Amino acid sequence: MDIWHVRGGNRxxxxxxxxxxxxASLPILAASVARPVRSRLxxxxxxxxxxxxxxxxxxxxxxxxxxxxxxxxxSSSFTGAEIPRELMxxxxxxxxFMGALLAxxxxxxxxxxxxxxxxxxxxxxxxxxLRQMGAEITEEGxxxxxxxxxxxxxxIELRFPxxxxxxxxxxxxxxxxxxxxxxGAAREPEIxxxxxxxxxxxxxxxxxGSGIVSIKGAERRDEAAYTIPGDRIVASTLxxxxxxxxxxxxxxxxxxxxxxxxxxxxxxxxxxxINFNDIVEISSDGKLHAPGHIITAPYPGFPTDAQPILxxxxxxxxxxxxxxxxxxxxxxxxxxxxxxxxxDIAVSGTEAVxxxxxxxxxxxxxxxxxxxxxxxxxxxxHAEGETIIIDAGHIxxxxxxxxxxxxxxxxxxxxEHK
Ligand code: UD1
Numbered sequence: 001m002d003i004w005h006v007r008g009g010n011r012x013x014x015x016x017x018x019x020x021x022x023x024a025s026l027p028i029l030a031a032s033v034a035r036p037v038r039s040r041l042x043x044x045x046x047x048x049x050x051x052x053x054x055x056x057x058x059x060x061x062x063x064x065x066x067x068x069x070x071x072x073x074x075s076s077s078f079t080g081a082e083i084p085r086e087l088m089x090x091x092x093x094x095x096x097f098m099g100a101l102l103a104x105x106x107x108x109x110x111x112x113x114x115x116x117x118x119x120x121x122x123x124x125x126x127x128x129x130l131r132q133m134g135a136e137i138t139e140e141g142x143x144x145x146x147x148x149x150x151x152x153x154x155x156i157e158l159r160f161p162x163x164x165x166x167x168x169x170x171x172x173x174x175x176x177x178x179x180x181x182x183x184g185a186a187r188e189p190e191i192x193x194x195x196x197x198x199x200x201x202x203x204x205x206x207x208x209g210s211g212i213v214s215i216k217g218a219e220r221r222d223e224a225a226y227t228i229p230g231d232r233i234v235a236s237t238l239x240x241x242x243x244x245x246x247x248x249x250x251x252x253x254x255x256x257x258x259x260x261x262x263x264x265x266x267x268x269x270x271x272x273x274i275n276f277n278d279i280v281e282i283s284s285d286g287k288l289h290a291p292g293h294i295i296t297a298p299y300p301g302f303p304t305d306a307q308p309i310l311x312x313x314x315x316x317x318x319x320x321x322x323x324x325x326x327x328x329x330x331x332x333x334x335x336x337x338x339x340x341x342x343x344d345i346a347v348s349g350t351e352a353v354x355x356x357x358x359x360x361x362x363x364x365x366x367x368x369x370x371x372x373x374x375x376x377x378x379x380x381x382h383a384e385g386e387t388i389i390i391d392a393g394h395i396x397x398x399x400x401x402x403x404x405x406x407x408x409x410x411x412x413x414x415x416e417h418k
Contacts, residue, residue, distance in 0.1 A: 002396060004373075004389040004403070006380030007412035008362060011247035011286070014409045018235045018254040019045040019400045020069065020228035024193040026093035027167040028226065029053040029073070031194060033060055034103040034171050035218060036076040037201045042227040044071050048397045052090035056083055056097060075104075082109040085142065089114035091397065095123055095164055098146060099171030102135055106175075108146040120329065125165035129156045133169075133176055153178030153215075161186040161298045166213065167194055173215035174203050185213045188299040189258045193229055200224035230254025230278070234399060236262040236306040237374050239282045240313035241406065243271045244382040246286025249409055256280045261302040265291045265310060269317060286382065290319030290356065296327050308334040308375035315343045316382055317356040325350050333368035334375045340365060341383050362387040370394045377402070381411060 020043035030053065032039045044050060046069065054064050054071075061079030065072040081101045088094045094113045101108035112123070127137050127144075133156075135148040153176045156169055166186040173180035185191065187209055195208035202221035207213040230253040239259070242249045243266045256263065256275045263280065267273045268291035272283040291314070296304040304327035314321050315338060325331045332347045339345060340363045344355040362385035367373030373395040380387030389395075392415075395402060403415045 001390065001418045002392040003416045003418060004377060004392045004395070005414050005416070006362070006377055006387040006389070008360070008381055008383040008385065008387065010245065010410050010412050012242045012245050012249050012409040012411060013247045015250040015252065016238060016405060016409060017252050018230040018238070021045070021190065021193070021231040022047055022049055022398050023233070024190045025050055025228050026053055026091070027096045027190065027194050028197045028228070029057060030093065030096040030100045031171055031197055031201070032073045033057060033062060033075045033078060033097070034100040034174050035201050036078065037221055038072065038074045038076070038223045039201070040223070040225040041071045041073070042069065042225070044069050044228050045231065045400045047400055049091045049093065052087065053093065056087050056094060059083065059087060078104060081105050081107040085111045088112070092121070092164070095126060096167050096171065098126065098144070099130065099168035102130065102146055102148055102151060102172045103175035106148045106151070108144070110144055111142045112144070123164070125158055125160065125162045126168045129158070129165060129169045130172055132156055133172055133180065135172070151176040153180040156180065156182050158182060158184040160184070161211070163188050163190065166191055170194060170198065170205065170213060170215060174198065174218045176215070176217070180215045182213045183211065185211055186298060187211060189229065189232065189255070197224070197226045200226055232258040233303065233305045233371070235259050235280070236303070237309050237378065237399070238405070239263065239266055239280070240309045241378050241381055241411070242282045243269065243284045243288060244286070244313040244316070244378050245411070246284050247410070248281065248283040251280045251282070252278060254278060259303070259306070261300070262306045262310060265294060265302070268292055269314065288314060288317035290314070290317050290321040293322045293324070295324040298327070304328055304331055305371050307331060308371045309378055311345070311352070311354060312338060312375035312378040314354055315341070315357065315360055315379055319356055321354045323352040323354065325352070334372035337365040337368065337372070337376060338379055341379055341387065343379070359384060361385060364388045364390060366390055367392045367394050370398045374399065377406070377413070
């Protein structure tokens with residue numbers, strides 16, 4: 001079990017290069033098997049979820065070499081289309097292998113994915129889109145069997161801009177005959193990253209970042225190289241940590257436009273933000289005020305992944321903040337734990353009302369999920385005394401050596417593995 005110890009009260013100062021993006025890396029790792037190609041990927045973060053994706057690639061017969069943050073994946077040695085349940089359940093993104101395997105060999109045998117328990121998280125949009133492209137899909141309990149003699153292009157309307165469904169369709173469409181157009185596609189930066197990687201492996205694709213993505217097919221390429229961009233949620237977490245604890249930090253290696261909504265609310269809460277290219281400086285005196293109504297929404301709206309983290313930063317702010325969660329039905333799991341530190345938060349359905357308190361006091365908490373765990377670290381940084389976060393294994397799914405990163409900025413944190 002991973003245990004985090006956070007002793008609050010230290011301000012944060014210094015510079016930090018933000019790690020590569022988890023949510024950009026995972027679909028690209030799945031995409032690397034969609035066609036026989038040698039992919040060199042740089043700036044890949046060292047995370048539990050990345051390890052899980054690499055285990056799946058190895059299981060599928062791909063050759064994987066790793067040197068720190070660089071990966072070489074050779075998928076020309078691909079041997080099979082079946083992913084065992086224990087590997088599927090390691091994380092949510094394993095579901096993206098469905099589109100990749102259909103593209104590669106017209107078959108995928110897998111099961112429902114794991115990941116954070118944020119509510120029902122169905123995959124109906126993925127399945128109906130793949131069926132429209134000619135896949136036959138049967139579900140038996142948690143097992144899913146997909147087959148397609150031939151995938152064909154289709155006009156697909158997504159009723160909600162699901163990130164995962166958009167990625168799955170993009171991958172399956174690489175092998176489809178004719179053009180596939182996704183209407184109502186997700187517009188997240190990770191979709192643009194996937195498009196950039198796919199172009200590198202010879203796929204003719206356009207429109208990522210807008211609501212309409214078109215995929216016209218692919219030509220053979222033997223090699224591709226891609227550098228994973230910085231992680232906008234890790235950058236948001238560090239910015240929120242500085243806002244809460246006070247201090248002045250400089251973040252580099254991540255496009256500030258990709259987390260501008262988070263920076264906007266920190267600015268409204270009283271932080272000074274200076275942006276230049278991929279460098280962002282955040283200064284805070286640790287005395288925040290309520291920044292206005294926060295409503296999560298698909299990109300370019302406020303990211304649901306940053307909602308628990310910003311909530312944690314605002315616990316001692318002056319005034320009342322309303323937060324509306326529109327993406328996941330169970331994304332306030334951090335609230336009960338934040339209350340243990342003295343946070344005053346009332347939740348009713350999708351609405352949370354946070355009344356700032358003068359003081360937080362450290363306690364022993366349990367991390368409910370990845371971003372909930374990050375929220376607890378941020379809360380602990382401005383609580384009096386020590387906050388202990390037990391069962392904190394989720395945090396390493398998305399944050400690389402985060403204890404070292406925070407210590408280098410002056411925080412008093414340490415971790416144990418029991
Ligand atoms: C991705 C991100 C996750 C982020 C989320 C929303 C990765 C690895 N994960 O998750 O960090 O919080 O986007 O920005 O990139 N839905 C359906 N049917 C479907 C698919 C989704 O109803 O077939 C619903 C979900 O239940 C949820 C909403 O759509 O309420 C958003 O899900 P989606 O965009 O698919 O998120 P993920 O791809 O799972």
